[in-house]
Amino acid sequence: MSAHAPVEEIGERPLLPPGTTFHDITEDVSRITENPAPRGWWILFMLALGLAGLLGAALTYLLTVGVGSWGNNSPVAWAWDITNFVWWIGIGHAGTLISAILFLFRQKWRTSINRFAEAMTIFAVMCAGIFPGIHTGRPWFDYYMFPLPNQMEMWPNFKSPLMWDIFAVSTYFTVSALFWFTGLIPDFATLRDRAKNPIRKWVYGFLALGWRGSNRHWRNYERAYLILAAISTPLVLSVHSIVSFDFATSVLPGWHTTIFPPYFVAGAVFSGFAMVLTLLLITRSVFGMHNLVTMKHLELMNKFMLATGTLVGYAYAMEFFIAWYSGNPYEWHVFRYNRLAGPWEGDNAGPLWWAYWAMISCNVLVPQLFWSKRMRTSIPVMFVASILINIGMWFERFVIIATSLHRDFLPSSWGYFSPTMIDIALYLGTFGLFFTLFLLFIRWIPMIAIAEVKGVLPQADPHYAPPPGSSSGGTDSVAPQGGAEVSHA
Amino acid sequence: MPKNNSRTVLALAEFQTSGDALHAAEKVRDAGYKRWDVHTPFPVHGMDDAMGLGQSHLGWIVFIMAATGCLGGFSMIMFMNGVNYPLIVGGKPAGAFLSMIPILFECTILLAGFGAVFGMLALNKLPQHHHPVFYSNRFEKCSDDHFYISIEADDPMFDPEKTADFLKSLTPSHLEIVEETVAPAPADKGGHHG
The missing domain is CATH 3.30.70 (Alpha-Beta Plaits)
Incomplete structure (x- = not known):
């Protein structure tokens, strides 16, 4: 977390507007948690709470009536439940990428968005976790999935990718939450030290664990942060790889593919960046964070979406090529007729062709806009693109699951999937849960990593010398020479 | 006063x-x-x-925790699927190693994460x-x-x-x-x- 002075000779722009002081950052971030919430926050919070209520109602109905209230039926036994699970889990991945992988690569611009993205990870994994829990049909037996002694005197089958998934997702959630909390300790101390209200001071003081900015502590803290980043990097790659094993280790055409692990990880990061961008654009405008999240940050994120979107496009093409090159007629049928063929091919078209084409247009074509600097620095364009990409990534998972299942090996077993109201309510409801938690987070927790952003200001470097004739360097005053004022506390 | x-x-x-x-x-x-x-x-x-x-000596704490996670995961799977209730799935031996790898990896990371955070707090008192x-x-x-x-x-x-x-x-x-x-x-x- 050392300091960074932009090399202006090669056209490098500063991360934050020149002249930003440490105090400006404390002030800009802390005041959001201190001032009354703006009206925009209340409107969004009420909407989110309403949707979360819908989730509660849908879950109650589901638990009372059973998973028969979903549209899933033979041959499409997995549908929106697993689509939503994979989609939400994927969204979380950008948070870990930003907090861990970009940290290891010393990408200092991450400091303005990492806290935000990590929070998104945690809430997205919570939403994701609901679906595998309820799709078991009898969730009160979910403890069979854990290595606990039970009345059947049987243990879980550790050779099953679904067991790997349990371990991967729960480890991912736990380590992400620990990483997030570690990053928050110094910032809770900032809020504690600014708090006027005794309850506020007590709560933030409790959470700050008595942090006193000690360099003896920072030494272990920075090492812990580095280790967490180093273990989260392979962790995040493993989580979506293991999610993809749920499909890849089966023998179903369309799922049984070795390209799945990297393809899923690229797609996860892609959708996660799109979600971070959507949220960031809204929050930035509601709370006026334009000095901390600058166009430079947004542009870099768009470049990430261009890169990962193109990787995903490559994976789609390669999967298709291998289906043809393998010479396996079942595999080829899934790709050629269940996905690619539209109504323009008459009777060859499958009933879900539109989902495949929605996926291609949103995920492969839309990010290509970002080759143009004008497009990737235009807020309306990136906002619309980020939403389209999220829609596209949802369709990607739906295409993988539903188009591979709906036309079974025997044409007599072919079927179709239509969602029910409960399917739709559950999916919308998870948005409610996600946004409720997210809005509470931006209201009560510093949404930008205060200590980390300070660390990347030019004056954080002990060798920093303010440019001649500028008053922006250092902090507010110059140390008096000679005798200092002495006081007794 | x-x-x-x-x-x-x-x-x-x-x-x-x-x-x-x-x-x-x-x-x-x-x-x-x-x-x-x-x-x-x-x-x-x-x-x-x-x-x-x-x-900082934190790395040693994390290393020991990570090794504990890996060996603990191995013992757990070996005991549950290999010894206590041998489970043969897909013709693989009851204590097959390859299918353990994902879970061993996750157990390693999980305990390393606990080691990093709680070890840091312990070292810092x-x-x-x-x-x-x-x-x-x-x-x-x-x-x-x-x-x-x-x-x-x-x-x-x-x-x-x-x-x-x-x-x-x-x-x-x-x-x-x-x-x-x-x-x-x-x-x-x-x-x-x-």
Whole structure:
């Protein structure tokens, strides 16, 4: 977390507007948690709470009536439940990428968005976790999935990718939450030290664990942060790889593919960046964070979406090529007729062709806009693109699951999937849960990593010398020479 | 509270920039103080060397935890699927190693994560909500934009006059002698008399 002075000779722009002081950052971030919430926050919070209520109602109905209230039926036994699970889990991945992988690569611009993205990870994994829990049909037996002694005197089958998934997702959630909390300790101390209200001071003081900015502590803290980043990097790659094993280790055409692990990880990061961008654009405008999240940050994120979107496009093409090159007629049928063929091919078209084409247009074509600097620095364009990409990534998972299942090996077993109201309510409801938690987070927790952003200001470097004739360097005053004022506390 | 009931616990020097604090820290190190610290709003690059601190030992804790996670995961799966209830799926041996790899990896990471966070807190002796630096009213700015050097009174070299003069020679923007109120010694050891 050392300091960074932009090399202006090669056209490098500063991360934050020149002249930003440490105090400006404390002030800009802390005041959001201190001032009354703006009206925009209340409107969004009420909407989110309403949707979360819908989730509660849908879950109650589901638990009372059973998973028969979903549209899933033979041959499409997995549908929106697993689509939503994979989609939400994927969204979380950008948070870990930003907090861990970009940290290891010393990408200092991450400091303005990492806290935000990590929070998104945690809430997205919570939403994701609901679906595998309820799709078991009898969730009160979910403890069979854990290595606990039970009345059947049987243990879980550790050779099953679904067991790997349990371990991967729960480890991912736990380590992400620990990483997030570690990053928050110094910032809770900032809020504690600014708090006027005794309850506020007590709560933030409790959470700050008595942090006193000690360099003896920072030494272990920075090492812990580095280790967490180093273990989260392979962790995040493993989580979506293991999610993809749920499909890849089966023998179903369309799922049984070795390209799945990297393809899923690229797609996860892609959708996660799109979600971070959507949220960031809204929050930035509601709370006026334009000095901390600058166009430079947004542009870099768009470049990430261009890169990962193109990787995903490559994976789609390669999967298709291998289906043809393998010479396996079942595999080829899934790709050629269940996905690619539209109504323009008459009777060859499958009933879900539109989902495949929605996926291609949103995920492969839309990010290509970002080759143009004008497009990737235009807020309306990136906002619309980020939403389209999220829609596209949802369709990607739906295409993988539903188009591979709906036309079974025997044409007599072919079927179709239509969602029910409960399917739709559950999916919308998870948005409610996600946004409720997210809005509470931006209201009560510093949404930008205060200590980390300070660390990347030019004056954080002990060798920093303010440019001649500028008053922006250092902090507010110059140390008096000679005798200092002495006081007794 | 009478003055003779307070005792000096800390000398606290305030600096305005990370560079000033770093150079002052080098001098405190060279003067030979042992129980002292630098307090900064963010980790300052090079401060560990300026304070003469070596590497953090956290890596060892994490390594031991990670190894425990990996071996613990292996024992768990081996016992449950290989010994206690041998489970043959897809014709693979009951204790097949390859299919264990994803779970061994996750167990390793999980315990390494616990090791990193709780090990860091243990090495730092946190949570510790009471510390003499918090007696200073100015110290609140440490989490904002000021930098502090504290020398504790129980340092063998600490002397109220000399240490204050020494810190003054480092040109801090403010110097504070932090005192703690001491509860009066009980006059009667026999306990409380209403």
